[in-house]
Amino acid sequence: xxxxxxxxxxxxxxxxxxxxxxxxxxxxxxxxxxxxxxxxxxxxxxxxxxxxxxxxxxxxxxxxxxxxxxxxxxxxxxxxxxxxxxxxxxxxxxxxxxxxxxxxxxxxxxxxxxxxxxxxxxxxxxxxxxxxxxxxxxxxxxxxxxxxxxxxxxxxxxxxxxxxxxxxxxxxxxxxxxxxxxxxxxxxxxxxxxxxxx
Amino acid sequence: xxxxxxxxxxxxxxxxxxxxxxxxxxxxxxxxxxxxxxxxxxxxxxxxxxxxxxxxxxxxxxxxxxxxxxxxxxxxxxxxxxxxxxxxxxxxxxxxxxxxxxxxxxxxxxxxxxxxxxxxxxxxxxxxxxxxxxxxxxxxxxxxxxxxxxxxxxxxxxxxxxxxxxxxxxxxxxxxxxxxxxxxxxxxxxxxxxxxxxxxxxxxxxxxxxxxxxxxxxxxxxxxxxxxxxxxxxxxxxxxxxxxxxxxxxxxxxxxxxxx
Numbered sequence: 278x279x280x281x282x283x284x285x286x287x288x289x290x291x292x293x294x295x296x297x298x299x300x301x302x303x304x305x306x307x308x309x310x311x312x313x314x315x316x317x318x319x320x321x322x323x324x325x326x327x328x329x330x331x332x333x334x335x336x337x338x339x340x341x342x343x344x345x346x347x348x349x350x351x352x353x354x355x356x357x358x359x360x361x362x363x364x365x366x367x368x369x370x371x372x373x374x375x376x377x378x379x380x381x382x383x384x385x386x387x388x389x390x391x392x393x394x395x396x397x398x399x400x401x402x403x404x405x406x407x408x409x410x411x412x413x414x415x416x417x418x419x420x421x422x423x424x425x426x427x428x429x430x431x432x433x434x435x436x437x438x439x440x441x442x443x444x445x446x447x448x449x450x451x452x453x454x455x456x457x458x459x460x461x462x463x464x465x466x467x468x469x470x471x472x473x474x475x
Numbered sequence: 476x477x478x479x480x481x482x483x484x485x486x487x488x489x490x491x492x493x494x495x496x497x498x499x500x501x502x503x504x505x506x507x508x509x510x511x512x513x514x515x516x517x518x519x520x521x522x523x524x525x526x527x528x529x530x531x532x533x534x535x536x537x538x539x540x541x542x543x544x545x546x547x548x549x550x551x552x553x554x555x556x557x558x559x560x561x562x563x564x565x566x567x568x569x570x571x572x573x574x575x576x577x578x579x580x581x582x583x584x585x586x587x588x589x590x591x592x593x594x595x596x597x598x599x600x601x602x603x604x605x606x607x608x609x610x611x612x613x614x615x616x617x618x619x620x621x622x623x624x625x626x627x628x629x630x631x632x633x634x635x636x637x638x639x640x641x642x643x644x645x646x647x648x649x650x651x652x653x654x655x656x657x658x659x660x661x662x663x664x665x666x667x668x669x670x671x672x673x674x675x676x677x678x679x680x681x682x683x684x685x686x687x688x689x690x691x692x693x694x695x696x697x698x699x700x701x702x703x704x705x706x707x708x709x710x711x712x713x714x715x716x717x718x719x720x721x722x723x724x725x726x727x728x729x730x731x732x733x734x735x
Contacts, residue, residue, distance in 0.1 A: 301658075303658040303659050303661070303662055304662075306659045306662055306663075307662035307665070310662070310663070310666060311666070314666060314669075314699070317695060318691070321684060321690060321691055321695075325683075325684065406676070406679055407679040407680070410683055410684075410685075413676060413679070413680060413683075413685050417673070417676060417685070417691075420672075421669070421672070421673075424669070424672070
């Protein structure tokens with residue numbers, strides 16, 4: 278006779294023990310590479326900022342910090358929900374995992390909407406990528422990040438769908454969660470560098 | 476007796492190793508055209524014509540005219556005219572492996588459409604622009620300057636086509652259940668397709684890191700692209716080697732075939 282709680286406990290123990298690599302192996306290759314690519318962009322930004330400090334400082338004043346703060350809260354909340362959802366999935370509590378990932382998706386979907394509501398007035402006011410180097414960096418990097426967010430929402434959507442099936446894949450949920458956390462970390466650095474740094 | 480065995484072994488070896496009987500000969504012919512193509516293009520673009528690394532977008536009119544009417548560009552354009560068709564063969568090599576993947580054929584058709592559009596805009600247009608400067612003299616300086624811009628913007632700014640076809644390849648690799656190509660290559664191909672988006676800035680920036688010869692829009696893209704291009708063809712070669720012969724189209728027996 279199968280001891281379900283024993284099987285779940287054994288599964289949790291295996292997944293929280295040292296040496297267990299969460300998610301599918303390939304996603305680590307992608308996450309580390311992506312962080313390196315963004316890292317190069319951040320370093321280049323800092324170098325060019327150092328060469329054009331006055332221009333970058335003046336241009337920063339035009340950014341909407343309030344929307345930036347709200348977007349940060351959105352991504353942090355969404356990440357928290359994803360982390361809780363992953364824990365629920367690991368303990369095979371699929372109903373809670375489904376709800377938590379679903380909530381993460383709903384909260385995360387606000388990010389692109391707010392980003393567009395930030396960009397459209399800025400572009401209408403003439404703050405286009407061609408205005409100066411700061412705005413080129415700003416639109417390229419936040420644009421690249423936005424593409425990652427949209428992709429992440431699609432991945433979480435697939436995780437939500439998978440959690441409805443009779444035998445959902447815990448590794449797939451972990452993979453989606455890790456990707457989303459990477460997106461969150463990138464935003465934290467972007468927010469600090471573009472919106473806050475003086 | 477041992478002499479007979481030795482002769483039989485040698486003839487068996489010769490029979491096995493006839494290269495023209497290799498059932499994958501057609502694929503290998505297409506595959507090996509790729510290094511020929513890239514080496515020719517490497518010679519054309521870099522030492523011969525100085526097309527690569529790209530000349531500055533903010534070059535003076537005199538600088539643009541000197542580039543467009545240089546004898547090196549004449550030789551480079553000649554080689555381009557003759558060798559451009561190999562681009563089709565190189566792209567077909569990708570497609571022959573994509574067809575083996577378990578994904579919908581829409582992926583490899585979209586890949587092909589993107590590759591065709593990209594080859595026309597990214598290779599044929601620059602060939603015409605720089606060829607006009609090299610083969611036809613007497614154009615006004617402002618016309619030559621326009622051809623210079625047209626050529627470079629086509630070459631580096633034709634990102635949409637390549638974004639499509641590398642994205643199709645990446646998605647096909649990641650969703651493929653037959654594991655024709657490794658999954659990490661799919662992730663690397665995602666980065667490659669994203670570098671095409673980085674290149675969008677060349678339409679706006681005339682200098683600095685986002686110009687067509689800039690640190691981020693060109694050089695950093697090359698850091699990602701060049702290793703990827705080598706790696707993807709190594710992986711495709713391995714995939715051709717691994718492909719079971721019974722899967723090859725030319726191994727299917729043709730029922731009641733009549734040969735002249």
